[in-house]
Every structure is written in structure tokens, then in C-alpha cells.
Amino acid sequence: MASPTDAAHAAHAAFDPLPIVILLAAAIIAVPLFRRIGLGSVLGYLAAGLAIGPFGLGFFNDAQSIIHVAELGVVLFLFVIGLEMQPSRLWAMRGEIFGLGALQVGLAIAVLIWVGVAQGFPIEASFIAGTGFVLTSTAIVMQVLAERGELSHPRGRKMVAVLLFEDLAIVPLLALVAFLAPGGAEVTLADRLWSVLIGLGAILALVVAGRWLLDPMFRLLARFGAREVMTAAALFVALGSAVLMASGGLSMAMGAFLAGVLLSESSFRHQLEADIEPFRGLLLGLFFLGVGMALDLTIIAANWSVILISVPAYMILKMLVIYAVAQLFKADHAESLDRALLMAQGGEFAFVLYASATSFGILTPEWNANLTAIIILSMVLTPLILIVKGRFEREGSLSTEDLEGVEARAGSILLIGFGRMGQVISQPLLRRGYKLTIIEKNADQIRRARDYGFHVYFGDGSRPDILHAAGVHEARLVIAAGDDAAETTRIVTHLKHEHPLVPVLARAIDRPHAVELMRAGADFQLRETLDSGYAIAGAALSALGEAPGEIENLLLETRRADLERLEQEFLDADLQIDKYLIGNSK
Structure with missing residues (x-):
């Protein structure tokens, strides 16, 4: 019989922190390096993932398991975006979501189907392949927009509107996969209506909870809970809403976004955002690391001709559709081109769609592997395309x-x-x-x-x-x-x-x-920071009851003392510091 000491040693040995250390080390080495040389954090994460994955140093062999966990980063990211979107603001975007978004997705699906058909694949498989590529990577687009500071800018808002429509579209697309499958036509209308009702019920439950339960819960926790409990509650709301949407057959990311929108007018909004941010950033980085690991070089080598044709074909056709739709909606050339290049890749929801189509027999495992490689390559190429565009703009x-x-x-x-x-x-x-x-x-x-x-x-x-x-x-x-x-x-x-x-x-x-x-x-x-610092100091002195004249004299004396020290550092006794003195009154 094992002793308690042996059991304790066994439990301790069961936890291996080495994989976590490797992931963190890869991120803190690659991301600052890539940002320093101007290649961006997304490409840094992707390169780090490839380096430590099965085709690099071989520290990890199961990239998909990491991606599944790291998809929580996308979920939390959309929760934070939702916190910035008041319901009134979202309602104002309805035309962009269901107009711009629907037109871009519909036209892109119609055009991209023919890539597979032209290569001799069945129409059903070609439809699924093209549709999956239409679903843009929320993680990449949101990360780039956040780094640029354009999430609240009109050009960024239009891209967010399209991404929201794509998140909504994943639900009917997954239902369509079941219909296209062999024997899928046997699914009854009642079954389809029931699945729709379940989804609507999940949305209704989330709206009710967000409207009448969440704010009172946070008020109660703010009175009696510790700081870590507030953080736990923020994660509970974001992930709980995602699970609720998933149980209704909807997108987890959409659930988190809706929860964020419902809390956007709460007095706890900024606290929630601050609590979620560290987890969001780490998990989103982990997602990109997983995508880099999942780049299967064996599949690319074995099917290089198909992939060599498909990646540029899908990306170029999708760019043309996005550019044309942007022009139709009165965007100028620069904005249309920027949107086309940024949204040209496939996205993480394609993995879900392809896996479902494979389980229903529409795609073979080999086709699924090829399509997954195509999506990942398009995600890897997007930051490179944006870098080339930036260099071209700077030079030209x-x-x-x-x-x-x-x-x-x-x-x-x-x-x-x-x-x-x-x-x-x-x-x-x-x-x-x-x-x-x-x-x-x-x-x-x-x-x-x-x-x-x-x-x-x-x-x-x-x-x-x-x-x-x-x-x-x-x-x-x-x-x-x-x-x-x-x-x-x-x-x-x-x-x-x-x-x-x-x-x-x-x-x-x-x-x-x-x-x-x-x-x-x-x-x-x-x-x-000098004048702003003095201005705050002056306001502080005023709040403490000092007379305005005394404050002015005190700040002037402080400024003189500072400039005299600066003169000594300059090591030139003949330097006249008066020209550097603002408001000098002799």
C-alpha cells in the first residue's frame, strides 16, 4: 500500500510545467523581436508556434488541442469588444451588419465555390470549402485593428460589422452541412425549426440574464467579494455566456459578444475590461501559437500543387469581392484596398465547419487536411501582405x-x-x-x-x-x-x-x-510631460486651498530650479535659460 508521502510525490509529478514554460518563452522571445523589426505580433506568434511545433523543435505534437483551449482567447476578445458596443451603437450598425456583411459573405461564397469546381471536386465539397474560406479570421482582424487603434474608427467599425455577420452565419452554415450530407435531406422541417427555436431560446435567456441579473450580481460582489472574486465573476460571465450560446447551437464568440454588449452600459464595465484583458491577451497569443504549430508541412509537401493553386486563388478572389463590395458602399480606394488585404484570409471558424463536413462525409479526411493547411497558410500570409503594403506605401x-x-x-x-x-x-x-x-x-x-x-x-x-x-x-x-x-x-x-x-x-x-x-x-x-505635470501640481495645490498667486509663484520657482539644473547638465555657463522659460516674469 502506498504511503501518503508516495501519493503526494505522485500528485506533484503529475503536473509538468515545462510545456507552459516553453509556450511563454517562445512568446516573449518571438513577439518583441518581430515587433522590433516591424513584422507585427501576429506573425511573431505564428513563427514561434512553427518553431516549437512538430515541424520545428518538436516540443508539441498535438496543436489542435492547444487551439481548442486558446479559442477562449477569441471568445474573451469579443467579450471585450462587446463592452465597447452600447446597444444603441450596435443598433446603429444594423445596416452595415446585414447590408455590407450579408452582401460581402453572399458574393464571396458564390465566387469561391468555383475554385473547387474548377479543380474537379464535387459541388457540395466545393461549396463547403469556399464557404469556410469566406469566414474571416476574427482573431487576426481584431488584433490588427486593436494595434492600429481603429476598432472605434468608421473603417474598423465596418470590418467589425462584417465579422459579426459571419459569426451569425456560422449557425445556418452548420445546419446546411447536415442538409448537404448523404441522407441529410431526410432531416425533417420540424427538426430544423426545433434547432432554430433552441438558438433563439439561448439568445433570449442571455438577454434576460444580462438585463436583470448581471448588474445586481456585480453590485453584490463589489460590496462583499474580494478582488479575485470579481475577476472570477468576469470570467464566469464571458465564458458562461459562450457556453450558453454553444448549447443552443450558436457561436461561442457570438455569445461572449452579446454578454459584453449587455454589460456595456453597466457601471462595472471598465472593471470587467481590466479583469479580462490579461487573460484575453495571453489566450489570443496562445491561439496564434497553436495555428503556427498546426501548419502541417508534410501535407503541404504531399499536396503542394493543389495548395499552391488554392491559396492564391481563394485569397485573390476574396480580395476582389471585398474590394468591389467596399466600393459599392462608397468606400474610397485606400479603405477598400486595406479592407480587402486585411480580410483576405480564412478564419478559425472554418476549422469547425470543415470538421463537421468531414464527420458527415461531405469532405474526405485528406480534403479536410488540405483545406486546413490552406486556411492556415492564408492566415500566415496576411501579416506579410500587410507588411509589404505598408512598405510600398512608405516608399511610394x-x-x-x-x-x-x-x-x-x-x-x-x-x-x-x-x-x-x-x-x-x-x-x-x-x-x-x-x-x-x-x-x-x-x-x-x-x-x-x-x-x-x-x-x-x-x-x-x-x-x-x-x-x-x-x-x-x-x-x-x-x-x-x-x-x-x-x-x-x-x-x-x-x-x-x-x-x-x-x-x-x-x-x-x-x-x-x-x-x-x-x-x-x-x-x-x-x-x-513637463507642462502637464506642472498643471496637475497646480490643480493639486488649488484643491489644497493655496492662493492662486502663491501657486503661480511656487510653480515659477520650481520651473526656474529645474532649468538651472538643466543648465548645469548642459555644462555651458553662457547658456541663457530665459528663452526656455515659459511665462518668465522678472
Whole structure:
């Protein structure tokens, strides 16, 4: 008979943390590296998964089991998105969901069916294959939109609308699989109606719970529960709603989204989002790792001709449909192209559809394996396509030739960098009537700025030819407001050497950078957090009852002391610090 000590050792030995350590190590190595070289986090996760999977170092052999667990990341992601979508806002999107979404999905299915038919596959199998590819990867699109900050932007909202319609479409598509199966026509109308009623009942139960039960539950837990209990409750709501929808034959992701929408007007919304976020990020990363592991190189090698034809055929045809539908709905060329490239891949719901079709005998196991490889390859290619598009835009969007004639329109002020700081700086200058020539090297930032009516030129402000083409020799003033410290220093150094009479004002990232800019000859520099910090300190002193005059004098003394320390760091006793002193009253 085993002793208690032996049992304890056996229980301890049953848990192996090594796989978790390997997954975390792969993520923390690959993702920062890929983001650093400009390839994005999604591609980093995919590459890490391939590296540690069965065709890399071989640490994992069952990628599908990891994907099934990690699909919870997609579920939690949609729950967080739902928290941002008030019911009124979702209702306002109904035209985009059932108009734009339905048209894009319907046309894409009609076009993609013929890829399989052209290769000699049966019409039923071709329909399932094309339909699965139409279902875009929610994980990839949402991750890219989140990284760009475009989830609440009109262009992002339209993509979200299409994804929501695709989530709704998975239900009738799975029912259609059963109908297309051998003997599927024998399924009675009553059976189909019953499955529809079950789905509607699940939605109704979720709406009732969200409307009358969830907020009182969180109020009760906030009064008597510990912080970890609130986190547990947030996970319970997100995953419980997903399970409820799945039991009604609907998408788990759709259930989580609806739960988020129902809680979007709750006073606990921000707390829920903060509690869910760490789990969402980890599980979504785990999903991409699993997709990278699932890339079966053996199947690709054995069926390379079919896959070589199918991947570009599906992606190109889907891009053409998405672009045409976007143009039909009055999107401009840039937005239409961006949507087509971002949504060109197949998605994670295709795995569910193909597995169901295989179990019903519509697809053979070999066809299922080929289609799964096609979907995964399309998901891997999407970040690469977006990178190439970004590079092409950066190289082609603006050159010296593009800036020909700018001198004739050149503003009296040249603003380099139109990020968060540049946008704030521009407002009072434009309100006063000054004309600005704005240069920015982030193509996405330029596109967003143009959506709000700003005319921004693409270009690297540290390049002398770009500065010359932008009319720096005729500018009354140059403001360097970029967020790259080294680049801003190069711009100031070049301008003070080549155009010493043009005043140059610069944004400093921190104290050492401020010293660098002073040495480079900037006529004025200011740390980006300095005035906001003083403003908060002034508000704090006011709240404490200090007199306005005392507050002003105290802040001025503090500013003088800071500038004197900065002068000492500059190591130049002749430097006059008064020109750096805002509001100096001697």
C-alpha cells in the first residue's frame, strides 16, 4: 500500500510545467523581436508556434488541442469588444451588419465555390470549402485593428460589422452541412425549426440574464467579494455566456459578444475590461501559437500543387469581392484596398465547419487536411501582405516628386510629426490662421489624419531632400514633434547647420533628450510631460486651498530650479535659460 508521502510525490509529478514554460518563452522571445523589426505580433506568434511545433523543435505534437483551449482567447476578445458596443451603437450598425456583411459573405461564397469546381471536386465539397474560406479570421482582424487603434474608427467599425455577420452565419452554415450530407435531406422541417427555436431560446435567456441579473450580481460582489472574486465573476460571465450560446447551437464568440454588449452600459464595465484583458491577451497569443504549430508541412509537401493553386486563388478572389463590395458602399480606394488585404484570409471558424463536413462525409479526411493547411497558410500570409503594403506605401506615397509644387502652397510653419503631440500643437496655430505644411512617416497615421480633414504629406523629416521639397528654406518656423528621440535630434542638428536662421522648436522625450536638443542648437525644447505635470501640481495645490498667486509663484520657482539644473547638465555657463522659460516674469 502506498504511503501518503508516495501519493503526494505522485500528485506533484503529475503536473509538468515545462510545456507552459516553453509556450511563454517562445512568446516573449518571438513577439518583441518581430515587433522590433516591424513584422507585427501576429506573425511573431505564428513563427514561434512553427518553431516549437512538430515541424520545428518538436516540443508539441498535438496543436489542435492547444487551439481548442486558446479559442477562449477569441471568445474573451469579443467579450471585450462587446463592452465597447452600447446597444444603441450596435443598433446603429444594423445596416452595415446585414447590408455590407450579408452582401460581402453572399458574393464571396458564390465566387469561391468555383475554385473547387474548377479543380474537379464535387459541388457540395466545393461549396463547403469556399464557404469556410469566406469566414474571416476574427482573431487576426481584431488584433490588427486593436494595434492600429481603429476598432472605434468608421473603417474598423465596418470590418467589425462584417465579422459579426459571419459569426451569425456560422449557425445556418452548420445546419446546411447536415442538409448537404448523404441522407441529410431526410432531416425533417420540424427538426430544423426545433434547432432554430433552441438558438433563439439561448439568445433570449442571455438577454434576460444580462438585463436583470448581471448588474445586481456585480453590485453584490463589489460590496462583499474580494478582488479575485470579481475577476472570477468576469470570467464566469464571458465564458458562461459562450457556453450558453454553444448549447443552443450558436457561436461561442457570438455569445461572449452579446454578454459584453449587455454589460456595456453597466457601471462595472471598465472593471470587467481590466479583469479580462490579461487573460484575453495571453489566450489570443496562445491561439496564434497553436495555428503556427498546426501548419502541417508534410501535407503541404504531399499536396503542394493543389495548395499552391488554392491559396492564391481563394485569397485573390476574396480580395476582389471585398474590394468591389467596399466600393459599392462608397468606400474610397485606400479603405477598400486595406479592407480587402486585411480580410483576405480564412478564419478559425472554418476549422469547425470543415470538421463537421468531414464527420458527415461531405469532405474526405485528406480534403479536410488540405483545406486546413490552406486556411492556415492564408492566415500566415496576411501579416506579410500587410507588411509589404505598408512598405510600398512608405516608399511610394511620397517622394521628392510628390512634393513638387508644395513650395507654392507651403505654409509659414513646417510641422514634422503628426502623432499625439503634433496634433495638439497644430490646433491653436490653425485656429489663429497660420498655414501648416505637415510631414509624417507613418502611413496609417496619415490616412487617419486625412479622414479628419488634415492634408499630411508622407516623408522622413530627417532626410534633407524631403525637407527641401517641403519648403524648409522659406519656412518662418520649424517644429520637430516626432516621437523618435534620435530622429528629432538629427532633424534639429541638420536644420541648425543648413538653415541657421530658421527657428527650430523641438519636442523632448525626457531630460537627457532635452540636453541633446540644447546641444544641437534647438531654439526651444520642452519635455512632453513637463507642462502637464506642472498643471496637475497646480490643480493639486488649488484643491489644497493655496492662493492662486502663491501657486503661480511656487510653480515659477520650481520651473526656474529645474532649468538651472538643466543648465548645469548642459555644462555651458553662457547658456541663457530665459528663452526656455515659459511665462518668465522678472
